[in-house]
Amino acid sequence: MPETDAALVLRRSVRDWLRAYSAPDAEVAVALSGGADSLALTAAAVAEAGAVHALVVDHQLQAGSGRIAEAAAQAALELGCASATVLPVEVTGPGGMEAAARAARYAALDGARAGREVLLAHTLDDQAETVLLGLARGSGPRSLRGMAPHSPPWGRPLLAVRRTDTVRLCADLNLRPHVDPHNSAPEFTRVRLRHEVLPLLEDVLGGGVAAALARTAAQLREDTAVLDALAAELLTTARTPGTGPHPDLEVPPLAAAPAALRRRAIRSWLLEAGARAPGDTTLRAVETLVVRWRGQGAVAVGGGTPARRLVVAREHGRLTLRLRGRADGP
The missing domain is CATH 1.20.59 (Chorismate Mutase Domain, subunit A)
Structure with missing residues (x-):
């Protein structure tokens, strides 16, 4: 790994996550899509963890998806992963394509992780988008608290890392991330949040919006944990x-x-x-x-x-x- 600014940011984030929730020499799996975020996470995990096993989910939603998945698996091996496995899935079920793809993806990852923690490449930008979606649903602090850094068996070491850093690390390593066309399709709400709403908020409010939303999520997770513990005591009393x-x-x-x-x-x-x-x-x-x-x-x-x-x-x-x-x- 080159000692670039992006490499230091990514490695520090993975190292801190391993110390907090696992072990510095832990054997982990990484959910690899071939995009910049997951490629950067894989590279940093190889540098910091004991061994890394790449799990590449092929949703089979576009022509050539199998070839893209195989290319991602090959990139993982070249980065130093101990293994790389392609997991074809069938995307069906209620809730629209996004929800069905998510359910199929998590089921495949859970079935292939072999008891290991699975690292997911959600970034600070993803966290900000999640908080905005929760705010729109009006479902209260449980939704606004966003994604947790550790909800076994899922780990998210990059929740304090900006998407720009993952792109920079891929450039530093001469990696060519796959650009999923679904990530720019305006029919998906999250895509419009990413490309239209958040940039507008950053412009109107003078910057720092994504980081502020992520901080809000972290504070609400802490508050919600206390309230949930007190509610559990109440439930025990009322039973x-x-x-x-x-x-x-x-x-x-x-x-x-x-x-x-x-x-x-x-x-x-x-x-x-x-x-x-x-x-x-x-x-x-x-x-x-x-x-x-x-x-x-x-x-x-x-x-x-x-x-x-x-x-x-x-x-x-x-x-x-x-x-x-x-x-x-x-």
């Missing part, structure tokens, strides 16, 4: 033992708690029972059974089976979570 696989919750402890903790506890309770990730509307509807009880009926939450839906009701001072036939009504 009623011996009430089936999904224990009922006593209403009084929930009613006495601050709203932020109460909704977090309810959310965890629903997720444990297999409910789909509840949004703010669902959480507040369940919360009304606690704080504004007027004898109203059950609240349907996402989940259950085609024949039976998952519902929350208030019965004898408790919140109950049951499967109920869809024809039974509220």
Whole structure:
């Protein structure tokens, strides 16, 4: 590795991540797309980790994708990776192409990592885009906290690194990154954020917007961790033992708690029972059974089976979570 400014930035970031979340000589996997970010991460990881195994996901969404994936795998070996594996996937499923591709990618990486941590090349710029998307959804601090540097088995050593540094390192190493045409397709919201919204914000607000958004995400992750720990204590207090696989919750402890903790506890309770990730509307509807009880009926939450839906009701001072036939009504 040349001792250029970009190389020092990337190597320091990977080194700090390994010390904080793994070990300096750890054997890791790297998700390699062939783009500048993941190529730069691979090069820095080879210089800092014990051994690096490149995992190249071929989404098969464009002509010649297999050739591009093989080229990325070859570049990984030339950089010094211990191995490089191409993982073809089929992109299908709900939520649009972006969501389906993401789900297929993570499933393939998880299946091939062989127990190793997988390093992902998300940069500070990606973090800023994620925060803006969360702000647009209005889903609160859980969404605004962005991506974590470590959410096992996924590691993100570059969250403090600008995309310009990864491009510079590739130039320093005479690497030719693949430019994915999807990364400039305006039909994708994240692409428009990257090329239109963030540059406009930087211009209007005088620069530093991406870094400020990333700092905000880091602060919210710290705050959310504290609130989640307190909510877990509340959930433990409210649980009623011996009430089936999904224990009922006593209403009084929930009613006495601050709203932020109460909704977090309810959310965890629903997720444990297999409910789909509840949004703010669902959480507040369940919360009304606690704080504004007027004898109203059950609240349907996402989940259950085609024949039976998952519902929350208030019965004898408790919140109950049951499967109920869809024809039974509220």
